[in-house]
Amino acid sequence: MTSWFQISSGRGPEECAWVVAQVLRVLTLEARTQAVRVELLDAVPARTKGAFHSVLLALEGERLAGLHTRWVGTIQWIGRSPFRPLYKRRNWFVGVEAFAEPQPLGASLADVKVETMRASGPGGQHVNKTESAVRMTHRPTGLTVTAREERSQAANRKLARARLAALLRETARSQAERDRQRRWTQHDALIRGNPVRIFEGPGFRPRGT
Numbered sequence: 001m002t003s004w005f006q007i008s009s010g011r012g013p014e015e016c017a018w019v020v021a022q023v024l025r026v027l028t029l030e031a032r033t034q035a036v037r038v039e040l041l042d043a044v045p046a047r048t049k050g051a052f053h054s055v056l057l058a059l060e061g062e063r064l065a066g067l068h069t070r071w072v073g074t075i076q077w078i079g080r081s082p083f084r085p086l087y088k089r090r091n092w093f094v095g096v097e098a099f100a101e102p103q104p105l106g107a108s109l110a111d112v113k114v115e116t117m118r119a120s121g122p123g124g125q126h127v128n129k130t131e132s133a134v135r136m137t138h139r140p141t142g143l144t145v146t147a148r149e150e151r152s153q154a155a156n157r158k159l160a161r162a163r164l165a166a167l168l169r170e171t172a173r174s175q176a177e178r179d180r181q182r183r184w185t186q187h188d189a190l191i192r193g194n195p196v197r198i199f200e201g202p203g204f205r206p207r208g209t
Contacts, residue, residue, distance in 0.1 A: 001064045004041070004099040005071070008054040012092065015084075017046035017053050019077045019094045022204040024055050027071055027096075036061030048083065058101065071096045073196035077204065093195070099179070112164065113137040114157070119148040136160045143167050 007023050009016035031038045042056040059067065075094050081087045116131040133148035134156040145167060147159035198207040 001062060002058065002060040002101045003064055003068070004101055005057045005059055005067075006054060006097050006099065007052075007057070008095050008097070009046075009052070010093070010095060012094070014046055014048055014051065015081050015089075015092050016094055017051035018048060018082055019075070019092050020052045020055060021050055022077070022199070023071075023075055023094060023096065024052070024057075026199075026204065027057075027067070030070075031059060031061070031067060034061060034063040034066060036064055036067060068098055070197065072098045074194060076195035076198045078198065078200045078207075079202060082202065096196075111139050112161075113139055116153060132156055134160045136164050138164060138168060141168070141171065143171065 005027070007020050007027070009020050028038050037060045039058040039060075040055065041058050044053040044055075045051070046053050073096060075096060077092045077094075078090055079092075080090060113136070115135040115137075117133045117135065118131055119133040132151060132153045133146065134153060135144060135146045137144045143164065145160050145163040147156040147163065150156045150159060199205060200207055
């Protein structure tokens, strides 16, 4: 079982970025006790060394569901600002969101349906007599391309495969951009209140311990 976790400070101040780093530390330690592997995929550092506006993690393991239950949602930290000792605010919030791992858009031959057909067009002794045109369909995505310009089927196969590869690359790029935009929207969607977990003090202790 694999999932992506994003820990985000939303639009919060530097204190929230410090909380993101603490959540990353505690979540990673907890994951290790559950035999869940954690890989850091990306991080947006804050001005303060060791603090992050957001981090993106890949988690993999049989006991991942428990981490979903305990961490996904709003995390609250109660404590004095480590950067502004005289600041009165004592409640700071960050968010943890889970995403399905994006699936790669492969183009292996096993994933491609190949059909041949008679070429259409003006003139030529081969037109409408031999099945020189080629249509390729990428089964996982349903993307389809056709090549009929060349007189030989072999040439049209090469042309269709090149077109399909280019289309898959563009689709993967668009999907990656959509995924990035979706993750970024979490910065504006952080809900303050109803936290799934609460931590306290400079030691970032779970409430009740």
